Amino acid sequence: xxxxxxxxxxxxxxxxxxxxxxxxxxxxxxxxxxxxxxxxxxxxxxxxxxxxxxxxxxxxxxxxxxxxxxxxxxxxxxxxxxxxxxxxxxxxxxxxxxxxxxxxxxxxxxxxxxxxxxxxxxxxxxxxxxxxxxxxxxxxxxxxxxxxxxxxxxxxxxxxxxxxxxxxxxxxxxxxxxxxxxxxxxxxxxxxxxxxxxxxxxxxxxxxxxxxxxxxxxxxxxxx
Ligand SMILES: CC(C)(COP(=O)(O)OP(=O)(O)OC[C@H]1O[C@@H](n2cnc3c(N)ncnc32)[C@H](O)[C@@H]1OP(=O)(O)O)[C@@H](O)C(=O)NCCC(=O)NCCS
Numbered sequence: 774x775x776x777x778x779x780x781x782x783x784x785x786x787x788x789x790x791x792x793x794x795x796x797x798x799x800x801x802x803x804x805x806x807x808x809x810x811x812x813x814x815x816x817x818x819x820x821x822x823x824x825x826x827x828x829x830x831x832x833x834x835x836x837x838x839x840x841x842x843x844x845x846x847x848x849x850x851x852x853x854x855x856x857x858x859x860x861x862x863x864x865x866x867x868x869x870x871x872x873x874x875x876x877x878x879x880x881x882x883x884x885x886x887x888x889x890x891x892x893x894x895x896x897x898x899x900x901x902x903x904x905x906x907x908x909x910x911x912x913x914x915x916x917x918x919x920x921x922x923x924x925x926x927x928x929x930x931x932x933x934x935x936x937x938x939x940x941x942x943x944x945x946x947x948x949x950x951x952x953x954x955x956x957x958x959x960x961x962x963x964x965x966x967x968x969x970x971x972x973x974x975x976x977x978x979x980x981x982x983x984x985x986x987x988x989x990x991x992x993x994x995x996x997x
Contacts, residue, residue, distance in 0.1 A: 833959040834878055839909040839919075841873040846928075847901050858897040863923065864888070867939050870905040871919035875943035878909045878917055879955040882946055886916065887979060889940040897936060902926040904933075911972030915952035916944045918972040940975060 843866070851862045868885055875883040897903060904924045911918040919941050926933045945955045960969040 833957040835959045835961055836908055836910075836965045837961070839874045839878045839907075839958075841870060841877065841907045842904065843870050843873075844902055844904045847897060847899050847903060849899055852899045856899045858899070858901070858903075860891075860893050863893070863897065863903070863937075864891065866903065866905055867891075867921045867923065868941065870907045871921050871941040871943065874907040874909050874919045875917050875945070878912070878958070879943075879945040881953060881955070883917075883943040884946055884950070885941060886944045887942045889975070889979075891937060891939045893937060895934060895936050897925050900928065902928055909958055910940070910968045911976060912955055912958040913976060914954055916942050916976075917955060917958075918942050918976060920968060920972070940972070942976075942979070 845866060847858050847862075849856075851858050853859065868888070872883060872885070902925065904926060905921055906924075907919055907921045909917050910920045921939050921941065922935065923937045923939075924933050925936050944952050947953045958969070960966045
């Protein structure tokens with residue numbers, strides 16, 4: 774699970790500092806404890822309200838604001854004895870890259886709920902630079918589909934390959950891990966609109982599969 778670190782933490786720290794300066798000094802350990810607790814509750818409330826206002830105020834968010842790019846040089850610890858990078862390393866990078874796009878869109882903590890099929894068609898080698906590009910393709914009520922494109926660059930020749938692409942679904946969650954609504958998405962370019970429509974259809978397929986799997990599980994356990 775990936776959680777945004779900056780906004781919530783820094784604002785709660787600064788509010789803590791100001792509220793303790795505004796409060797009269799607590800005379801006993803119990804009073805100090807109660808004062809700290811009240812300040813914490815007030816901060817939690819304020820952060821939740823601030824976040825809601827942000828989501829309401831900004832309206833639909835453009836795809837470009839969710840775009841993220843990252844790169845990592847593949848080292849011996851990422852590979853098997855043949856020097857081929859483990860698939861799990863690539864999957865982990867994909868998950869983290871997609872999480873950045875999801876959190877940028879929602880400005881809330883987000884969890885990975887599903888990863889579509891990933892095929893590794895060509896090996897990535899030690900010494901290659903792996904470049905990942907991600908953006909939000911589609912938004913439901915609480916979920917978002919993120920597309921990640923993986924390219925590798927041979928740093929000695931400069932030759933770049935598109936090694937794979939993957940779609941991941943993230944859900945924005947509250948402090949209790951329950952799904953919460955996210956802002957709508959605003960695709961602007963023809964490419965973004967094409968991805969939006971394709972993602973909408975993939976979402977329908979996923980939900981259909983989820984329903985069928987649910988029915989299958991109920992049948993196996995004898996509920997149906
Ligand atoms: C994500 C989680 C909070 C969703 O809870 P839930 O009870 O399934 O919630 P819902 O049924 O209301 O679904 C919430 C959203 O997720 C979507 N969703 C749920 N399962 C899905 C799946 N398998 N594939 C795609 N989307 C899915 C739903 O369509 C819904 O989207 P919408 O609000 O945009 O319409 C819950 O499944 C969870 O906590 N999972 C573990 C997440 C985690 O720890 N990930 C890290 C991997 S270790």
